[in-house]
Amino acid sequence: MTEAQRLTIGVSDCDRARALAEGRVAIDGVAAEVTVMPLQPLFNLQMTHHTFDCCEFPIATWLRHFDRPQQEYVGIPVFPSRHFRFSCVFVNKAKGLTKPADLAGRRVGTMVWDMAAAVWLRGIFDEHYALPWDAPIYVNAGLNEARAGEDHPQQYPPAARIEHVTDRSLSAMLESGEIDALYTARAPDSFFSAPDKVGRLFADPMAAELDYFARTGIFPPMHLIAVKRRFVEANPGLPRALLAAFAESQRLARLRLHDSATLAVGLPFLAQQLEETERLLGPAFWSTGFAANRDMFATLIRYMRAEGLLRRDLAPEDLFPASLLES
Template sequence: MTSLKLKIGVSDSDRTRPLAFGEAKIAGVDADIELMGVQALFNKQLAEHTYDVCEFPLATYLRTLERPDRPYLGIPIFPSRHFRFSSVFVNKAAGITKPADLAGKRIGLMVFDMAAAVWQRGIFEEHYGLPRTAPIYVTGGLEAPRSGDEHPQYYPDQFTIEHRTDKSLAAMLSTGDIDALYTARAPSTWPSETVGRLFENPMPVELDYYQRTGIYPPMHILAIKRPIAEANPGVTKALYDAFVAAHAVARAKMYEAAALSTILPWQLEALLDAEAKLGKDYWPAGFARNRAMLEVIIRYLREDALITTDFRPEDLFDGADILAT
């Protein structure tokens, strides 16, 4: 029987390497898998639509569901998660000690609809008293000036937004040209005499958020081109099963003591400590275990005015086999 040939693009992580190296198989699929950095992957896919299956920015995926062609179909696999409390950087002279202090301040952003920023805006409004429209948002390149958006963006009218093309956000944060930065990666100007983190010890804050909400926020989702999924019943479930298997391989490797799979000297202890604090299923796959989280991110996107549709979590996926996961 001929296998379905799929070109798959994913970021390089312990959760995806088992697929690239053949340790986790996709049933019925002849997979050509490419690993690359996240930003390069997203820019390539959103500009050229190179891959049949791709790790995809979560907020951007939801935005595609409002397009008439609805080009992608989600699979409830979330390859990247991050609490992001550790990813808010501040100019130390700006007097910012808590999220509410960001009202009226200038906050740098690389990509307005990136999931990190959607979560940060939503969490800080809902749990920390910072209205999402209170700051001034400044877009630009993190480490170098950028002439424009690397992939299509929409800027809702309710926000005050400036676009800077003359300086990098990292440099502007250091000099005080912006007061803070919402980011998916640390700026080169941190740590320094002028730049610190809003939460210098983020773990207790992140644990408190998780204990109150049960959410370990996903940044990315797995998506397949919708015509391929519709023409090949069962392929979404095969992809789901393979990515679940790859995650299990990644976890098992954390137990390997003969040769550590990471540079962490206490990698197993780190895993066991995380599972003790968050539970063994802190990185859940499947629809049922992510339904409540999806309701929150849909609400945050609606409150951002990045989408206008009151989607149900079920609307992100298709097929009884996937919705039963």
């Protein structure tokens, strides 16, 4: 009997990976040791020390690896995190900003330049909302606390106007009006502590997100799974095994949300909201595999190349091993 391949796996605490993390889903031919961590410490650890053999990865940061002579990670087209992010654009209410085009020439905060939330927002607003990605002045700082440096190495496009602030947080600057708006993955503290001063750019972000989905069919992924290439070279069947296991873990998470015997999370109308979501977006809105996500990858590549985050002219088919292209 062939000995199972040992693999350390790092994931955030999300329901899509929970069955795998708890050992209820096995990975064919793999003895997995799964570690669940808070998201930002997980990313900082993996981006700087490459601790895990297989890890949840910020999708834009993973794509940047294709500019290197050798790509040390093989991507798996499963997505622990997806988010439209229209609800994650915050503004100082006194500035009178009501639409993305209003942000031209304004000071817009962003924590990490290649953060998927910011990459998607810059690209979407450029393509669909008449805001060229390089029109704002970007302010780089920590979200709720001052930050002395980058969480991981960044590549800033020459066309972008970027200011680095190390003694103030973006949350505080948004409240005071030192910045006009903020692209973020989570709400700043000032959204809760100063609701008279800080609000969302979109009055109805869900309606805008549904309109975007109706026009594009894209539910933007924030993260994917990536495994170190040397493990794939030792076991060419590993990508398919990882895809199958993560997809099964996600399938079980969906079933759990539909189970109204005991609600999976503390939302009283969870089952109805899930049914409505699947009515609006389709039952496969959180799709896995390459085929259903090819157009999404083409779009993300285009956005990253437009602002110089990605130099290589890639087709989506260049991103994954041949064994995954029919998934």
